[in-house]
């Protein structure tokens with residue numbers, strides 16, 4: 338369980354202090370996608386950075402189960418990110434000199450998994466997102482959607498409890514965006530917490546919980562999926578991939 | 591993972607990597623050539639002189655690098671005097687030697703004359719001495735030369751290499767100065783390089799020709815127990831405070847000190863090239879760290895500690911420097927060959943040597959330089975906050 342209480346983040350700038358986030362309070366349930374919505378500059382990325390142990394709050398607390406993330410030394414934050422969290426950013430997610438497989442194997446390598454096992458597990462995870470045939474391609478040889486799926490595979494490689502995604506569909510077309518979102522929904526369905534930052538109201542509508550931020554303040558929490566949930570995504574996910582998803586359980590789960 | 595990532599990053603930009611490595615290669619190469627000169631001198635000394643010197647060498651006053659190039663100073667009566675006390679000090683032989691260096695820019699006309707008593711056993715002075723052609727020195731009186739008016743005042747044995755280089759044959763007459771010439775009666779070889787450049791002539795005619803009767807450059811003492819050299823030299827210098835007594839190891843250390851000083855000077859010059867090479871590495875690494883800010887943020891986000899990035903950048907800098915060093919040692923080797931080819935014509939010695947310890951030194955210096963110049967970029971890479979790194983477009 339991920340829980341934030343009384344969170345405030347104030348950036349000191351030459352032009353004065355910027356309150357990017359104020360008195361934020363929320364418990365993120367597992368097994369669901371929680372969407373964070375809001376206009377540009379409303380503090381979405383700031384919130385995600387605090388939750389994901391990238392940054393420390395000016396005030397307030399972030400708890401992951403019984404771990405106080407807000408007061409954790411950097412060494413242990415790195416360990417937490419490595420073993421319990423996964424990330425997908427809007428773009429430039431991948432190490433450009435590594436192949437898709439090497440990128441997915443990176444967190445496994447950092448966790449000390451030996452080469453043979455990490456290659457095997459990275460292959461399985463790549464297969465989950467339907468990209469095993471692209472394993473040996475460098476990122477610049479992949480399409481934008483493929484890159485985001487590789488990033489998702491990497492996020493899942495260490496079997497995290499929480500997956501953070503900051504505008505993961507921001508640089509994708511609707512079809513590819515829907516693919517990535519479906520994958521995130523599957524990830525949540527496995528019992529993980531998924532925190533999704535997005536501009537896209539249509540995508541956010543599919544989430545079970547929606548947080549609306551404005552000027553750093555949590556304005557509104559919507560708990561039911563909107564009517565948009567009933568709409569099918571613009572393209573449907575190919576069946577063979579879904580079949581594979583079920584056939585290959587996540588390693589060590 | 592670090593080596594894999596470092597290797598991939600360096601090979602991603604082959605031209606930049608190659609150019610930076612080349613900069614280091616040139617720096618290391620020039621350092622190798624400079625320092626190989628000292629190594630060459632050491633090698634020449636060790637092979638040619640160290641084992642061959644007398645147990646004790648006696649000079650007038652302290653012995654230094656100028657002792658051989660100036661006019662002979664040591665009164666020869668000390669030879670008689672030392673002979674008299676020989677049993678007391680365990681001295682088995684006293685040999686007066688006059689060294690006269692006739693320098694010339696033309697290699698074929700530069701000689702080192704050694705004047706020794708005619709009855710001296712050259713086998714005792716040189717290890718593995720052997721006559722190649724002709725015979726050893728014999729007595730002969732002054733006699734007019736067949737050609738010209740210069741009288742032949744004695745015989746000469748010429749080092750084989752000198753003979754070849756200057757086309758001297760047995761039977762030739764060497765004109766020493768307008769009033770003295772020596773007839774070559776033999777050519778010889780010995781262990782080490784010393785004899786190679788030498789012309790051995792009888793002591794007295796050489797003294798006469800130089801107008802230095804009763805003066806020699808130094809005396810050599812052979813001891814019954816060579817291992818007592820230091821103690822004996824110590825005792826002798828109390829009896830003869832005006833003389834200098836050098837043992838073999840004293841001579842080596844005089845030489846070693848001179849080479850060390852020149853090492854420091856040459857290292858100083860090389861340091862400039864090495865510093866420039868180091869700056870090139872630092873610059874390349876800073877540039878590549880800056881370019882990868884975003885990527886490094888992602889790697890940190892995935893769970894790498896700052897230490898990981900630090901290790902990565904340091905390893906890249908180290909690899910870059912070591913590749914440069916290897917190429918540089920290759921370049922240095924070519925340089926050493928070129929320097930030796932040029933020097934051999936002039937002084938008949940290999941002046942430069944690429945020794946294993948010089949190779950080791952070059953690798954160590956390049957490695958140290960790589961790590962040092964990687965420190966700043968590495969610290970930068972580790973310091974960028976993740977949130978800032980991943981936010982940058």
Ligand SMILES: Nc1ncnc2c1ncn2[C@@H]1O[C@H](COP(=O)(O)OP(=O)(O)OP(=O)(O)O)[C@@H](O)[C@H]1O
Pocket residue numbers: 348349350355356357375376377378379380381382383384978
């Ligand atoms: N490192 C920083 N230093 C100073 N101000 C910052 C910093 N990061 C963000 N801000 C400011 O904090 C506020 C919130 O920024 P944040 O990036 O969280 O917004 P966002 O909701 O993610 O916007 P977007 O939809 O454009 O990504 C903005 O006013 C922004 O300018």
Ligand SMILES: [Mg+2]
Pocket residue numbers: 381382383503
């Ligand atoms: Mg943002």
